[in-house]
Amino acid sequence: MLDKLILYFEYPMVRYALIVGVLIALCSSLLGVTLVLKRFSFIGDGLSHVAFGGIAIASVFNVSHEMYVVLPITVISAVLLLRTGQNTRIKGDAAIAMISVGALAFGYLLMNIFSTSSNLAGDVCSTLFGSMSILTLSLSDVVLCVVLSVFVLTVFVLFYNKIFAVTFDENFSRAVGTNASGYNLLIAIVIAIIIVLAMNLVGSLLISALVIFPALSAMRIFKSFLGVTVFSAILSVICALLGIIFSILAGTPTGSTIVAVDVAAFAICSIIGNLK
Amino acid sequence: MSLITTKDLSLGYDNYAIAENINFTVNAGDYLCIVGENGSGKTTLMKTLLHLKEPAAGTIEMGDGLKSNEIGYLPQQTIVQKDFPASVREIVISGCQSRMGLRPFYNKEEKKLANRSMERMGISDLAGRCYRELSGGQQQRVLLARAMCATQKILLLDEPTSGLDPVVTVEMYDLIKELNDDGITIIMVSHDIEAAINYASHILHIGDEVFFGTKYDYLNSKVGRLFLSRQEVI
Ligand SMILES: Nc1ncnc2c1ncn2[C@@H]1O[C@H](COP(=O)(O)OP(=O)(O)OP(=O)(O)O)[C@@H](O)[C@H]1O
Ligand SMILES: [Mg+2]
Numbered sequence: 001m002l003d004k005l006i007l008y009f010e011y012p013m014v015r016y017a018l019i020v021g022v023l024i025a026l027c028s029s030l031l032g033v034t035l036v037l038k039r040f041s042f043i044g045d046g047l048s049h050v051a052f053g054g055i056a057i058a059s060v061f062n063v064s065h066e067m068y069v070v071l072p073i074t075v076i077s078a079v080l081l082l083r084t085g086q087n088t089r090i091k092g093d094a095a096i097a098m099i100s101v102g103a104l105a106f107g108y109l110l111m112n113i114f115s116t117s118s119n120l121a122g123d124v125c126s127t128l129f130g131s132m133s134i135l136t137l138s139l140s141d142v143v144l145c146v147v148l149s150v151f152v153l154t155v156f157v158l159f160y161n162k163i164f165a166v167t168f169d170e171n172f173s174r175a176v177g178t179n180a181s182g183y184n185l186l187i188a189i190v191i192a193i194i195i196v197l198a199m200n201l202v203g204s205l206l207i208s209a210l211v212i213f214p215a216l217s218a219m220r221i222f223k224s225f226l227g228v229t230v231f232s233a234i235l236s237v238i239c240a241l242l243g244i245i246f247s248i249l250a251g252t253p254t255g256s257t258i259v260a261v262d263v264a265a266f267a268i269c270s271i272i273g274n275l276k
Numbered sequence: 277m278s279l280i281t282t283k284d285l286s287l288g289y290d291n292y293a294i295a296e297n298i299n300f301t302v303n304a305g306d307y308l309c310i311v312g313e314n315g316s317g318k319t320t321l322m323k324t325l326l327h328l329k330e331p332a333a334g335t336i337e338m339g340d341g342l343k344s345n346e347i348g349y350l351p352q353q354t355i356v357q358k359d360f361p362a363s364v365r366e367i368v369i370s371g372c373q374s375r376m377g378l379r380p381f382y383n384k385e386e387k388k389l390a391n392r393s394m395e396r397m398g399i400s401d402l403a404g405r406c407y408r409e410l411s412g413g414q415q416q417r418v419l420l421a422r423a424m425c426a427t428q429k430i431l432l433l434d435e436p437t438s439g440l441d442p443v444v445t446v447e448m449y450d451l452i453k454e455l456n457d458d459g460i461t462i463i464m465v466s467h468d469i470e471a472a473i474n475y476a477s478h479i480l481h482i483g484d485e486v487f488f489g490t491k492y493d494y495l496n497s498k499v500g501r502l503f504l505s506r507q508e509v510i
Pocket of ligand 1: 313320
């Protein structure tokens with residue numbers, strides 16, 4: 001089995017897959033806590049559906065790099081969703097539900113009407129649950145992924161303390177003169193980018209799992225924000241690596257394998273947390 | 277010049293007014309206590325002073341070069357979500373956020389300041405503990421330590437003793453008084469009229485009738501006597 005693995009590593013495809021997998025896992029785990037603790041978790045879920053709609057549009061217009069269509073659509077939706085969320089008159093959750101389900105239905109409809117592909121069901125399935133394997137990445141996919149990941153990581157590290165402050169107590173932050181709305185906007189944009197990134201790895205329906213599970217697992221064991229952030233990043237990367245390697249060896253779908261490993265890690269962390 | 281002066285300030289949500297014609301002045305070193313019945317608009321006034329909310333009418337003037345990022349604030353309720361992973365140290369130092377501007381990390385001085393505020397509040401030994409696992413009184417101290425990191429000038433406290441037992445309440449009031457003696461201006465909302473009279477230098481009563489003055493004037497005013505007698509009956 002080890003021989004087989006070593007043989008596989010000779011292929012650039014496999015190496016790309018691992019690089020992309022690690023980066024995406026790292027980025028997606030960072031904002032997990034913020035996402036879990038703010039109503040942003042709804043936004044995350046909604047956005048993944050919007051991204052699905054975006055992919056449908058991209059495929060209808062035969063855009064070669066889907067990301068260039070999906071990314072702006074998702075970021076703009078993130079900004080709009082945040083706006084409606086702040087307006088207490090329109091219930092934020094309802095707006096998000098509307099947009100996300102709408103985007104899902106609309107996307108599927110578009111794909112159905114305009115698709116030239118012979119394997120429509122397969123296309124839809126891989127958009128929702130991730131492609132059967134991530135060995136189909138091109139070099140330009142990898143480059144874009146690296147650029148976006150570096151952006152996300154930089155923003156997160158530079159604004160780590162502000163993100164903590166705004167997540168913990170938004171009113172206090174505002175009261176002492178921090179531009180909380182600005183940081184909320186930044187968080188929403190970063191989440192949108194993470195979602196578009198993660199879509200490559202696990203498909204749009206499983207993104208929330210990739211974002212939320214490592215954070216929830218870490219919260220079982222650690223009690224400080226820093227501890228949770230660092231541990232969930234490490235855990236997420238380990239799970240992604242295990243999942244990718246297993247999926248290559250066993251021929252299982254990459255996305256669901258990674259999520260399965262995340263779930264298993266959550267179970268282990270819960271047990272450890274209870275023992276403590 | 278005074279730190280804060282309001283002129284004909286009215287408070288309201290949407291189109292209905294809660295309190296009108298509030299005029300008061302806070303000078304450096306004052307200890308102002310805001311009293312009034314439930315729902316009279318005390319929290320709303322605090323939020324308006326902090327620019328979390330627009331005044332319905334009137335103006336608030338900040339004097340003496342007081343900037344909005346030099347105010348410390350202790351909210352009436354901090355709805356911290358269950359399970360929020362945050363250590364005491366992380367929360368206290370987040371009070372320094374207004375000092376950093378766009379600088380990404382806390383510097384040595386800010387870390388020292390956080391340590392000093394924790395010492396001051398007697399919570400140094402809790403620094404590594406999880407906030408959610410502390411008692412109400414300990415949590416209140418943590419939030420006060422955070423507020424102290426945000427300011428050397430003026431603290432706005434909204435019912436800092438709600439939910440505390442009588443002994444801890446007295447400790448809390450003494451701590452606040454000490455801060456005041458060190459030159460920090462205090463604006464505090466309290467239901468505890470006795471404490472207000474014991475500790476404050478000035479009283480602002482809001483409600484149907486607005487009163488502002490020193491506590492001695494308040495004790496001799498009609499509003500004050502009425503409010504006091506009613507409090508004692510209850
Ligand atoms: N977000 C809001 N929207 C509309 N009305 C509000 C809002 N918050 C408070 N009010 C109303 O404004 C009035 C004043 O509320 P406020 O919280 O300022 O009272 P308070 O004096 O602090 O009361 P308490 O002693 O109970 O803390 C109340 O009648 C309340 O119902
Ligand atoms: Mg109040």
